[in-house]
Amino acid sequence: MPHTTLTLGGMAGQGLVTISDLLLKLLARAGYHLLATQDYMSRVRGGHNFIQIGIDADRIFAPQPIINILVALDSRSIDEHRHELTAGSIVLHDSDNKPPDINGVRFAGVPMNRFANKAGNPVYANAVALGAIAALLEIGMKGVDSLLNEHFGKKGEAAVEKNVAAAHAGYDHIAKYYAETTSSLPPVKQKTRMLINGAQAIGLGMMTGGLRFISAYPMSPSTSIFNYVTASAAELGILSEQAEDEIAAVNMALGASAAGVRTAVTTSGGGLDLMAEGISLAGVAETPIVIANIMRPGPATGLPTRTGQEDLNLVLNIGHGEFPRFVFAPGTAEEAFYTAIHAMNLADKYQAPVFLLGDQQLVDSYVTLDRLNITKVRIKEHLADPAKVPAPYQRYRITPNGVSPRLPYGTPGVRVMYDSHLHEEDGHITENADIVRAMVEKRFRKLKGMVKETGKPIWYGNKKPAITLACWGTSYGASREAVDALNRAGIKAGMAHFNRLAPFPSREARVLLANKKHVHTVEGNFTGQLAQLLARETGIHSGMPVTRYDGRPITARHIIDKLKEVHGNGKFKRISL
Amino acid sequence: MPHTTLTLGGMAGQGLVTISDLLLKLLARAGYHLLATQDYMSRVRGGHNFIQIGIDADRIFAPQPIINILVALDSRSIDEHRHELTAGSIVLHDSDNKPPDINGVRFAGVPMNRFANKAGNPVYANAVALGAIAALLEIGMKGVDSLLNEHFGKKGEAAVEKNVAAAHAGYDHIAKYYAETTSSLPPVKQKTRMLINGAQAIGLGMMTGGLRFISAYPMSPSTSIFNYVTASAAELGILSEQAEDEIAAVNMALGASAAGVRTAVTTSGGGLDLMAEGISLAGVAETPIVIANIMRPGPATGLPTRTGQEDLNLVLNIGHGEFPRFVFAPGTAEEAFYTAIHAMNLADKYQAPVFLLGDQQLVDSYVTLDRLNITKVRIKEHLADPAKVPAPYQRYRITPNGVSPRLPYGTPGVRVMYDSHLHEEDGHITENADIVRAMVEKRFRKLKGMVKETGKPIWYGNKKPAITLACWGTSYGASREAVDALNRAGIKAGMAHFNRLAPFPSREARVLLANKKHVHTVEGNFTGQLAQLLARETGIHSGMPVTRYDGRPITARHIIDKLKEVHGNGKFKRISL
Amino acid sequence: MGNSNAFHYEGEKAWCPGCGDFAILNAVEKALIHAGKKPEEVLTVSGIGQAAKLPHYLKSNGFNGLHGRALPPAFGAKAANHHLTVIVTSGDGDMYGEGGNHFIHAIRRNIEMTVIVHDNQVYGLTKGQASPTSDKGMKTKLQPEGVILTPFNPLAVAIALDAPFVARSFSKEIDFTADLIEQAMRYGGFALIDVLQPCVSFNKVNTYQWYQQRAYRLGPEHDPTDRAKALAKAFEWDSGIPLGVIYKNPRPGYVATVIGDTEPLLKRKVNTEKINSLLARLY
Amino acid sequence: MGNSNAFHYEGEKAWCPGCGDFAILNAVEKALIHAGKKPEEVLTVSGIGQAAKLPHYLKSNGFNGLHGRALPPAFGAKAANHHLTVIVTSGDGDMYGEGGNHFIHAIRRNIEMTVIVHDNQVYGLTKGQASPTSDKGMKTKLQPEGVILTPFNPLAVAIALDAPFVARSFSKEIDFTADLIEQAMRYGGFALIDVLQPCVSFNKVNTYQWYQQRAYRLGPEHDPTDRAKALAKAFEWDSGIPLGVIYKNPRPGYVATVIGDTEPLLKRKVNTEKINSLLARLY
C-alpha cells in the first residue's frame, strides 16, 4: 500500500536540510519507518531543491511519484510539483504567497516568514514550518520541543526559546485554521529507530572493516562518504587526506596499502576515469584497495547532483590489461554497510581491487533501520605471518590459490617489492615469456576463491512468477515495490537482486533466471548494462530492460508503466500504487 | 607452405635495425614478399632483441616459430633461439664467437668485427653482415651496392666506399667458404614492392583522412605513429604537439576538434586510461576524435615493448556514462591504412570518438604490399554549411538521425557552445529531465547509421567448415595461416575476421557464425574478450578461445597446438606448418 | 550595459547573490567590448566549478570542458584557429589543483591566450573544501583541524617559470580587472590574471572586507620586468596584496613561433600530391 | 662496496654503459650505508623511466609504480608507516612532466622524504623525446625543428613553493651526491635533489663535458636560507650551474604535524567501542 509522502521544496540555501533533518529525527524517534530522497541542483543558492520523505509503519524501499503533503518554502515549489499532486493532497505554504487553484488539492497557508520575524529572525521560518508539519501529521509538539532543545541547545537558551516559540506558532496556526485538513499517520510501535543514509552506511562499513587510510578528491555525490569518514578519522585512528587530484588519491592509497594498511578511495565517474591506471596498477601489483564509485549520470560532467546507474560496464572493465576484481552494488543502506565491511576484508584477502558501486540515491537518501549488527563482524588479518613465510620472501610467490603471502614494508629481515611490470616472484622486472604466463595464470587462479565469496543474487517475491525483474544496486527498492504491487494485483511476480556483479555469480543467476519467462532488468541507464552482463555471462537474453536515464530515481510506477509498454495494458489494470 | 624465415638477433644498440632496414629494402625491391616482426626489450643498450623476417613469393601473414637462417650478432642470440633451429637451419655468426654444437644445424662464421675494423670502424660490421646474408640468400651484390650508395650517400663518398668494401668482404667470405650452405629463394616476379609497417600505415591513413592536429605523449608502442606523422607534419600542414601528459593530449585534441579540424591522439593502455575522462567528454560534447590505442600487454606498465590484445573490453567501455563509439581493429597494415582513413571520416560524420586498436605487432612489423590506393579516397566535408543551418544556431540540435549540424568556432554571426554537462540544444547547461532524456536518445540514434558503416566481418576459407576461427586485429594473420594449413591437411576450416567491434555487426556475425560448429576465437589475451563480445551481442557461445598472453605474437602453430588440446591430436596429424 | 552589449547573457546565473563571480563576468564583458571584439571572434574555455560556468553566461563561443582541463582544449582551439581570441576562465581548484600540471606546461608552451583564475581560495561548487590557495588554518569538513598544507602561490610559480605576463586583481575592482584583461588579450603570449574573488557562501576567512583591507594597487615605481622584484611582490600576502601587472617578460608566443603568419589549420586541405610523395618513399 | 654493502644488488642493470644512473645508484647506497640504515627500514619508490628502475637495483623495499606517479604512493607508504625511510627516485619526465601536479602538491604537503630526480633533460627510456627540462633548440624525432618550450626550472618552482630543502647535484660527483642525500634524509621534510645525469644515448647536447664545464659547488658564502638569493642561484644555468643546497626553510613536516609521535597506522586496530559510539549517534 502506498505510504504517506511528504515533500519539502525550496531554493538552495533556504534551510530545507535543517527542516528535513529535524523532521526525520522526530519521526524516526516516534517509531515511523522513513525513506527520504534528495533532489538538488548543482548550485549553492537559489534554483529548486526538494526532499521527499516517505512515512509508514513498515520499511519503505523507493520514492513515490505522488505527493500527499507538499511543504512549499517558495511558490516555485508548487509549480514544480504540481503534476505530483492528486486529489486530497495538502500543500503547506507561506500564506503571503498566493497559491494557484488546483483541483482537489487543499491548501494550508501559514505566515511562516511573518511568524519567524515575530520570533526575531527570518531563520526561524524553519521552526514555523516544522511546527506546522507536526500539526498536519497530528503528532503533537512534545517531540518537537525536546528536539529543538537538543538541536539548538549549543546556541544557548534564547535560541531554543525562539525556535520553540516559532514552532508553536506554526503548530497553533494549523490547529486553529486547518483542523479539518490534518490527517493522522498509521499507528506504529513506539520505538526509536536508527536513521542512516547510504554515505554513512558505507563509511561505517569501511571503518568497521578496518579502514586506516582514505584519500580522495571531492566529487559529488561521493564526497558525503569522505566527509563522514573524515569527521571521525582522528577519533578512530584513520588518516584522511584530500589529494590534489584523483590520480594522486588512488596512488596514495596504493602506497599505504603496500605498507600494509587497509585503504579506500571515494569518487564518482569522471574521477574514477582518472583512477583507471592506478586501478590497473592495483591489479598487477596485487595491492588491496576498495574503490567506492558513487554514480551520477554521465558522460563527462553530466548531471553532477543527480542519480543514475551508468558505470557498471565501466567498473567491470576499467584499467588496461586483465586482472580479477570484485564489483559490488548493494541495494540499500543496510546492505551497503555489510557490503563495505566485506569489501575491506576481500580486498585484503585477495589482494585485488574491490569496487563498491553506489549512486546519488543511495548515499543521499536517509532510511530507518532497527540496528546494524557488528557483533558478528570478524576482521580477519590477511597479512602473512613473517615466521611462516618461506625464505627468501617473495612478494608474488606462485601459489595454488593464486594468493601470495603479503608482508608489509619494514618487516625485519625481509625485502618487499611491489612492481607495475610483469615480474618475477620476488617482484623483479621480467620479460621472460614463461614467467609472464605463470604470473597471469596465478593472478587468475584467485577467481576460483573469489566466485565463492559473499554477494550471491537474492530472490524476492513469487517463486513461479509470470513476470521477473532483475536488478542491481538501488534499482532494488523500486523493483521490490513493483513486485509487491504486481503480486497484490494477482500478477505473479518475482525478482533477482544482484549485489555482486564481478566475479559474476553465473551459476546462481542461471538457477534463478534461466527457466523464467519475461525477465526484465531494471536499471538507471539507457543501454541495459545488467542485461548485457546476463547475456554475456549466462546466455540469458532477457526482454526489454526497464530503464531510466533522466537522472531521477526509478519508482515502482515507472517500472509498471514500462512493463505495460511491453506487455500491453490489460493485466496491469488492477495494480494499485 | 612455410616460407623462409631469417632472424637477426643481437643486443640493443648493436645495429640490428640498420641491417634489417637495408635487407628489407633490398628484398622488397627484388620483388619478394616480406613480413618482418620485431621483438625487443624495454632497454636502450644490451639485452637481446631480434627481428624475424619471413621471405616468400606470396604474401605472408604471420611470423613462424622456426628459423631457417639465424644471423647472430652476439653469442647470446644463438642460445636464445636455439629451440627454433631445426635440421637444415643455418646460423651466421661472427667467427670470433665459437658457436655451440647443435644437431643438424649448419654454422657459417664470418669475422664480422675484424672485417669491419679492417674497413676502418666497428660500425661497418652491419655492412659485413648484410653482404654475408646476400651471399647466403644467393641474391648477388648488385642490389646491395646500390642500396649502400643510396643509404650512405649523404655521409659522403668515403662512408659509401667503406660500407661497400665491408659488405663485399662478408659476401666473398661466405661465397668462398660456405658455398654449399647457401640456398636460393623462390623465384619471384621482379618488381619493386612497397615496404610499410603498421605505424606508417596508420599515420598515412590519418593524414590521407584529413588529420590536421595530433597531440600525444610518448608511449611504446604507439610512439612510432606519432613519430611518423610528426616527421611529415610541417610538409603537410599538420600541427603535432607533444603534450605534458595524456590528459592534456586528449583535451588538446578535443579543443582543436571543436574549432573544426580533424584530430587524432596516439597512446597505449596506461595512457588510454588517463584519457578516459576526455573520451567521455568527447561522448557528451559530441566532439570528433580518433584515438589510436596501440596495445602492449598489461596491466599497468606490463611488458612495455611486447604485443598483446588485452584492451578490447577497455575501449568498448572506457569513459563513464553512456555514449556511442566506433571501435576498429584492423588485421594488417593494409587494412590499417584504409581503416584509419575511415576512422577520420567517421569521427567527423558522427561527431563521436573512434578507436583504432592496434598492437605492437601491427605497428612495428614491416610488410610488403603492391600499392595503397588513394585515388578512390574522398574526404567528405562534414562541417555544416552556415548558410543552410536553421537559425538560431544550435550545436546540439535534436535531429532524426542524431547528428547535429556542426559549425566551427569563428563562424560569422554564430555562437558555438561545446559543453560537458547534459545540455540544451544550444549547449546551455540543463537539469531538465525531459531535455536530458531527449539528448540521450538523440545521441544513441546515431547508432542506426553507425552500424551500417564500413568494417563488417570478413569470411576466409572453407564455406562449410568443421572448424571455425574468429579473430580481431592482428590475430588475423596467424588465423589465416592456420586456416590454410588446416584446409591443406584436409580439415575444412574457415574464419571470420572482425575489424569493426563497435557498433558490433551482430547480424553479420550471426549469419557467419551461428550455424557453425567448433567456433574458437583467437586472441592475444587470457580471458577471451572477443568470445565474451560474441556471447553478449549475438548469443553465440563459442568454444574454448585460442589465447596467448605472454607478450609474443600468435603463430599458426600456436593455434593448431591449442586446437589439438581441445579436439584431440588425431585429425591434426597431417598438418604441415 | 544592456542592449549595446552583444556579449551580455540575459538568462539566469546559478551563482549565489553577492558572489564575486558576477563582477568578473562584468569585467570580461567590458574588456571585450572596449577591445572592439565581436562575439564570433571570441572563445571562452573553462573547466568545472562555479568560476567555470562563465562561458555559459557570455554570449560568445564556449568550451565548457572537464574539471581541471581548461588549458589543453584552449590550446587546441587556438592552435586550430589562431584568429580566435581565447580566454580561459577557471577556479583556483580547477587551475591549480586538478589542473596544476597543465598550468605549468601551458606557461612553458606560451600560446597567446588570457587566463583568468577566479581565486576564491576554496572549492565553491563542491561546497567548501580547501583549495590549493586556501590559507593555512582554514577549517572545512575535510580539514576539520584546519588546512596544514602550504598555500600554492600561483604568481610566484608563474614567475619562476618565466611566464610572460603575470597579474593580480580583485573582483570588486571591475574596471581595473577589465583593463588588465584587455592588456592580457593584447599581450601576445600566455597571460595569467589571478583575481581575488570572495566566495560569500564558503570562505568565511577571505571575505570582501579581508581582501579590501589588504589589496593595494601597484604604483608606477614597480618595474614588472625586474624578476627579483616581481617575485618579492608575488610573495606579499598577509600584510598587503599587490594588484596589477606583477611580472612581464615579453617574447614571441607559440602561434608566432610555430604557426606564424600562415592560414589557420582550419582552412588547410589535404594535399594528395604530398600524400603520394610520402607513399613513394616507401618503395 | 661488495659484500659489506647490504643494499648492493648483484644482478644485471638494464642501463646503457656510461649512463649517469649508475653513479646515482652508487650515491644512494653510500648514503644509506653511511647513515647506518638497514635495508628493511628503507623504501624506494619510483615511477617509470630509466631512473625509475632504481628500486629494482637496490636490495631494499621497493614500490615501482606508474609513470609520473612516484610521489603519491611514497606519501601513502610514509603515512601508513612513518618509521620507514622513504626515498623517491624519478626522472625529469616522470617527476616534472607526467607527474608535475604531484610535484607541486607534494611540496605543499611536505611529508618527510627524499626525492632524487635523475635529470638527464630527456626521455631516456622512450628513446629521446624532449623532457620538461630539455634545453631550447634540442632536436628530437618529436621536435624536428628543436624544442621551443621554455625549460621547466624545478629548483625555482620548488623555491617559489617554499619547499623546505632544495638541492642540486651532478651524478659524477658521487660522494657529494651521497652527502646531499644523507642531509636530505635527516632533514625532516620534503627534500628535493635534482641531479644532473648525462644520458649518453639520447642527450647529445648536455653531455658529461657540458655539465662538467658549467657545474660548480656553492661555497659557504651562499646562504641557503635567503630565498631571494636562492632564487637567483636557481636561475643560473648556461654560464654556470651551482651544486649543493640551494634553499632551506626548515619547518615541521607532515608526519610531525599530523601524525606526531603516535603508533604507525600499520599497528592500529579497529576499536569496536568507537564504532558503536558512532552507531549510537544515528538514533
Ligand SMILES: Cc1ncc(C[n+]2csc(CCOP(=O)(O)OP(=O)(O)O)c2C)c(N)n1
Ligand atoms: C574529475 C573531477 N573531479 C572532481 C570534480 C568535482 N568538482 C567540481 S568543481 C570542483 C572544485 C571547484 O573549485 P574551484 O575550481 O576553485 O571553483 P569554484 O567553484 O571555487 O569557483 C570539484 C572538486 C569534477 N567535476 N571532476
Ligand SMILES: Cc1ncc(C[n+]2csc(CCOP(=O)(O)OP(=O)(O)O)c2C)c(N)n1
Ligand atoms: C602513462 C604513461 N605514459 C607514458 C609512458 C611511457 N614512458 C615511460 S618512461 C617515459 C619517459 C621517461 O623519461 P624520464 O622520466 O625523464 O626518465 P629517463 O628514462 O630519462 O630516466 C615515458 C614517456 C608510460 N609508461 N606511462
Ligand code: SF4
Ligand atoms: S559558492 Fe561561493 S564561489 Fe560559488 S557561487 Fe556561491 S559565493 Fe560564488
Ligand code: SF4
Ligand atoms: S638511454 Fe640514457 S638515461 Fe637511459 S640508460 Fe641509456 S644513457 Fe641512461
Ligand SMILES: [Mg+2]
Ligand atoms: Mg575556487
Ligand SMILES: [Mg+2]
Ligand atoms: Mg629523463
